[in-house]
Amino acid sequence: MCGVADADRPALFIxxxxxxxxxxxxxxxxxxxxxxxxxxxxxGYEKSRPVRVGNAAHEQFQLDVYGxxxxxxxxxxxxxxxxxxxAWRLQEGLVxxxxxxWTHPDDGIWEVRGDREHFTHSKLMAWVAVDRSIKAVExxxxxxxxAPWKELRETIRAEICSRGxxxxxxxxxxxxxxxxxxxxxLLMPLVGFLPPDxxxxxxxxxxxxxELMHDGLLMRYSSERGVDGLPAGEGAFxxxxxxxxxxxxxxxxxxxxxxxxxxxxALRNDVGLLAEQYDPIAKxxxxxxxxxxxxxxxxxxxxNLSLGDGPAKDRAKx
Numbered sequence: 001m002c003g004v005a006d007a008d009r010p011a012l013f014i015x016x017x018x019x020x021x022x023x024x025x026x027x028x029x030x031x032x033x034x035x036x037x038x039x040x041x042x043x044g045y046e047k048s049r050p051v052r053v054g055n056a057a058h059e060q061f062q063l064d065v066y067g068x069x070x071x072x073x074x075x076x077x078x079x080x081x082x083x084x085x086x087a088w089r090l091q092e093g094l095v096x097x098x099x100x101x102w103t104h105p106d107d108g109i110w111e112v113r114g115d116r117e118h119f120t121h122s123k124l125m126a127w128v129a130v131d132r133s134i135k136a137v138e139x140x141x142x143x144x145x146x147a148p149w150k151e152l153r154e155t156i157r158a159e160i161c162s163r164g165x166x167x168x169x170x171x172x173x174x175x176x177x178x179x180x181x182x183x184x185x186l187l188m189p190l191v192g193f194l195p196p197d198x199x200x201x202x203x204x205x206x207x208x209x210x211e212l213m214h215d216g217l218l219m220r221y222s223s224e225r226g227v228d229g230l231p232a233g234e235g236a237f238x239x240x241x242x243x244x245x246x247x248x249x250x251x252x253x254x255x256x257x258x259x260x261x262x263x264x265x266a267l268r269n270d271v272g273l274l275a276e277q278y279d280p281i282a283k284x285x286x287x288x289x290x291x292x293x294x295x296x297x298x299x300x301x302x303x304n305l306s307l308g309d310g311p312a313k314d315r316a317k318x
Contacts, residue, residue: 063106064122067191099130099152102156120172170199180222218236238267245261273289276293
């Protein structure tokens with residue numbers, strides 16, 4: 001475990017550094033040559049230059065993805081999907097990558113074009129990867145020795161609470177050493193890292209509401225800071241606002257949660273679809289459309305508000 005190769009386990013994921021992992025990206029149609037090019041002779045939709053072909057994200061290291069995949073496998077076990085030895089070997093390989101690379105800076109959930117940082121959300125999802133793997137053994141009978149994982153889980157938790165938290169502002173921060181905020185921090189109670197009534201989490205939610213909320217919707221971070229390497233300015237990020245709905249629901253602030261949820265629903269187009277972002281000034285949807293990320297968040301929030309024990313509470317309980 002944790003980077004130790006084994007003859008019975010897939011070598012594909014063992015002892016790989018983040019830069020090596022990037023070489024294994026493949027496009028939907030099977031392409032392996034995935035350069036990003038700018039086409040300066042095209043003005044783009046409503047002059048939204050630069051026009052790009054390809055996607056530079058294929059060169060990035062995104063640590064959080066491992067936690068998302070492993071958490072999905074955990075949910076599959078919880079709902080009773082049949083156990084699969086190949087899936088477990090894959091998970092062991094994935095968690096080995098986390099063990100060997102969680103201390104590296106990465107490009108984060110937002111695929112930033114700026115410098116790699118030690119993003120707090122990325123470390124959070126590394127914790128999720130390890131935590132869910134421990135539970136696969138202890139709760140669902142997967143084979144393995146969890147002692148090294150338990151030690152690592154506590155190491156990651158301690159580092160997040162130490163380096164990812166600004167005690168003066170009583171809030172978690174976007175990345176280690178920063179004072180900036182990031183709406184992805186709202187996922188902390190939703191994945192069970194901290195309870196919603198933890199003073200640090202209460203402070204984080206309040207600070208995010210105060211500093212990232214504009215015209216009743218949530219920005220994912222302050223684009224003026226330049227962490228993403230892009231010009232300042234973008235719309236409110238709708239999935240993030242749904243995460244705030246979930247946090248309000250967990251905190252039993254149901255009137256606020258329902259009001260915000262209804263505001264989000266009112267932004268849908270005539271067939272009920274939402275984009276990635278919304279411009280509250282121009283009153284129009286922006287970015288990728290329709291955006292699955294947004295709709296998954298919508299469905300989760302709907303369950304959280306209507307069932308009383310929806311995905312937020314369930315996921316937080318592991």
